[in-house]
Amino acid sequence: MIIYIDMDDVLCDYSKEKEAKLKQFPEIKFPQSQQGFFANLTPIPDAIESVKYLIESDEFTPYILTAPSILNPHCYTEKRIWIEKYFGLDFVDRLIISSNKGLVKGDLLIDDYSEGRGQESFEGELIHFGSERFPDWKVVMVYLINKT
Ligand SMILES: [Mg+2]
Numbered sequence: 001m002i003i004y005i006d007m008d009d010v011l012c013d014y015s016k017e018k019e020a021k022l023k024q025f026p027e028i029k030f031p032q033s034q035q036g037f038f039a040n041l042t043p044i045p046d047a048i049e050s051v052k053y054l055i056e057s058d059e060f061t062p063y064i065l066t067a068p069s070i071l072n073p074h075c076y077t078e079k080r081i082w083i084e085k086y087f088g089l090d091f092v093d094r095l096i097i098s099s100n101k102g103l104v105k106g107d108l109l110i111d112d113y114s115e116g117r118g119q120e121s122f123e124g125e126l127i128h129f130g131s132e133r134f135p136d137w138k139v140v141m142v143y144l145i146n147k148t
Pocket of ligand 1: 006007008010111113
């Protein structure tokens with residue numbers, strides 16, 4: 001099964017960092033447009049272990065599918081740096097940066113948004129991360145493992 005995994009608020013804690021930076025530097029209205037913002041995001045609990053499990057699994061072929069923050073050109077590079085930092089250089093080949101997640105072919109998409117970046121037209125199944133049904137990685141992984 002080909003499985004796509006979003007980055008912001010699924011793998012890395014975008015919202016927590018944005019909130020912290022807004023408190024720390026209230027004069028900077030869009031901290032997500034600052035250099036270094038995306039490279040230094042902290043992982044969501046259990047995200048790294050879960051993706052590593054999927055990488056090792058024979059049943060799943062995981063890809064990272066993330067939409068860019070187009071006003072911050074650094075984000076393209078920093079997302080790449082983040083993936084290498086946590087999953088190693090080989091997995092960087094599985095990083096897809098796209099504003100339209102509906103164009104890729106696959107079985108599953110784990111995303112905290114169900115629409116807006118093409119999620120609504122994704123041909124496979126959407127696992128809505130952070131929803132009541134899929135609140136965290138533990139629940140998502142039980143669901144995925146039960147599919148195999
Ligand atoms: Mg997201």
